[in-house]
Amino acid sequence: MPDSQPQPARSPDGDAATTPGDGVLVLCGARLADGRVVDVRLSGGRVEAVGTAGSLAPGPRVDLTGYVLLPAPAEPHAHCDTALTAGSGPLAFGAEDVQRRTTEAALLQLGHGATAVRSHVRVGDVQGLRSLEAVLQAGRALAGLTELSVVAVPRLLTGVAGADGAAMLRDAVEMGATVVGGCPDLDPDPTGYAETVLAIAAEHGCAVDLHTDGADPTRLARLAAMAGGLRPRVSVGPCGGLARLPHDQAVRAGQQLAAAGVTVICLPQGDCGVMGGGHGAWCAPVRLLRAAGVRVAAGSGALRDAANPVGRGDPLEAAFLLASHGELAPEQAYEAVSGRARAAMGLPEVRVEAGFPAELLAVRGGGIAGVLSLGYSRLVVHRGRVVARTSAVREYGDVQAEDRAAVALDLPRQSPRGGDPER
Template identity: 30%
Template sequence: MATRTEIINVRLPLLDENHWFTLTVENGVWVGVDPQSQQIYSSSHQSVDGWRPNANLAVELLDAEGKVMLPGLVDSHMHLDKAFSLNRVGNESGTLQEAVRNYAAKVASFSKEEIRTRIRKAALQSISFGTTSIRTHLDFHVRMGREIALRTLEAALEVKEEFSQYLTLQLFPMIPPAPLTAPEIDLIEEALRMGVDGIGGAPHLSPDPKPSINLIFRLAEKYDRLVDIHTDESDNPEKKTVAIIADVTRQFGYQGRVTVDHLCSLASMPDDEAWGLIEAMRAAELSSITLPAANLYLQGRADHFPVRRGITRVKEIRAAGIPIATASDNIQDPFHPFGRADLLQIALITAYGAHMGSACDIRNLLGMVTEVPAQILGLTEYGITVGNPAKFVLFDAHTPEEIFSDLPERRWVYGGGHWMRIAAPPAHWEVTELTTAWNDVRR
């Protein structure tokens, strides 16, 4: 493994589009981020095209030839435990309701080993596309007893530990709707003590969401955890759970620590009502995440034409100064049958779904899969800055526009002091052994 890597002629659109950069990594940490006055021509640097690492060399000198680099992508809302379960759980109607029902019916039959295999595969695949940080929600079926409730969490904790060098993995168990019995609440508290990062749920699914929201905040406050809630994932314009969440956020003094996801009903209601809710979100300092792939698929199923599209008011939320990220949500499971854990694909779907295609929009979209979700996750040491851990993805594209039009398959991904992908995707990113995957990359 090289202890020093220098890359010349890199484009960093999030930092400065007027210069190319020379970047230097030593022992997995950025030690140089230097703008160039012009393109550098160097016979000692090797083009990244066609380059393979040499384990015997301590220094790597590479030429990116003007390719675009982003800091490691941040997938702020996934369900790694459900990923790739479509072969076990179907969804004929394509509705959220059937997905919830069918998945719950199968939960008891999933072994811990099966769940861990799915989490690992989804995490590896995410890494291979350039993601180095993930927040995953996790099923937490306390009503099915201790063993079933905890097996998902235990599997996720094991993968979090195993991949810790390469991937920041945040775990958010989803609390079922209230009322819960005292032993069920004890079980949630046990989970909170096991090392989860935050607490989530989907209170809008219950007819009276207030008690569920209060419980989430009471437990989050007790254990000093972040809150991230599936919110108003519905076409029903009367669904305004976000208003309650904003109120409770202020009651608990939790401003800046709460994220609301989906917000589909905002897109179904008249402008004045939506703007009132967006103002409430802003006043409570909520952050937000749109999940366009899943919602374009799941929402509007009961409509006759014109059919609502489900995706929230992305540009309006952003214009109000509220952080909004875009993320994968579900991958190849009954909630969403497609997807491959590639945030570029999600950014492009966001561009279509939210009508974002101007030069400014495209740069905002890059922020929605990097800096904005990094802020939502509370990541420290994020970004291509001297002193930070070097985590990045270099694309075979020369402008942000090219990234969106080409969705380049050739990417170079680095993190934890290792190259994790070099140009082509690893031939077996579904392999179960991470080390095998890395070796395969280097072959």
């Protein structure tokens, strides 16, 4: 069953469905998460009206019969500068190649439904600011299709080498990085590293997004207390080490994070490798953290690089893993990659209601649980325009064999041409 790469936008029936940013578009017959079947009119990049099916005035239309319409997800933890480098050599990190791979990765994530991506980008060392500039250039070229924001990630910020790192971090912000971050755990002075990041963030009015394993409760508590002064614009993650702590220690750590008001961005697919330990199987204990009052969002992390050679960059896969592992109910899991992720990134709230931004994802399926299980066919709306469409068709080699299988499995029969697996 082939699942296509993102294509020029078309309606589910194949007709062209692009509209200018200030144009009007009606999404017809979509099912909302609460089960209602509605028409949704988009105008000026926002949801203008939601009414019962067939009730809105005629205009350019997309038939979403059989699709669930949801607020679009966002990707709060990407690494575009290393994405798609699995098996590549040193030449893969030239500026032109970084820009090309960033563009490809962002479009891949857009095809899955993420209309905004936050990418961590390493600055300093051999690369200097070249990778950062390449990612920023890709973001400018993708304007109108997706929003790409950048977290500048220096290696060291203390000691003699740290002075250069701090200067480069300030330069990165001047160039266009809107978030400052890094990994305090890898600096000889983790507290000093975090202090520098927070000071530069306060100077420039930037958000903060720090990597930490979270396996050292004392260090995590200190980091949370320091970051509390900038809340709610501070995120930490992936905090997979919390899952390895004794339960009582993990609970206390969760309480300290909640008191600081920071957001934890977990990676259900495993650690992104920035902490130096490679791709691990641990995910932060989401249910425990939520019970402690911590805001938790979820991201995809590594995308086909040295840390994870098989990453998909699909927010729905992250939500599926949270639900299938029993950390969250399907609706909560989807919220972790949509509403919670958008809030962690400082993006406006999205609802399928009048007045909210038209950042939407339509997925063929019968509800959120079905969407997370078999969400192949998708249509993505960014700023009121259809910007990506992915369709999937399952065909069988023999109609008679298909009929026999349908009878044996008590499934609806399909036409000789086959059909969408989610119809």
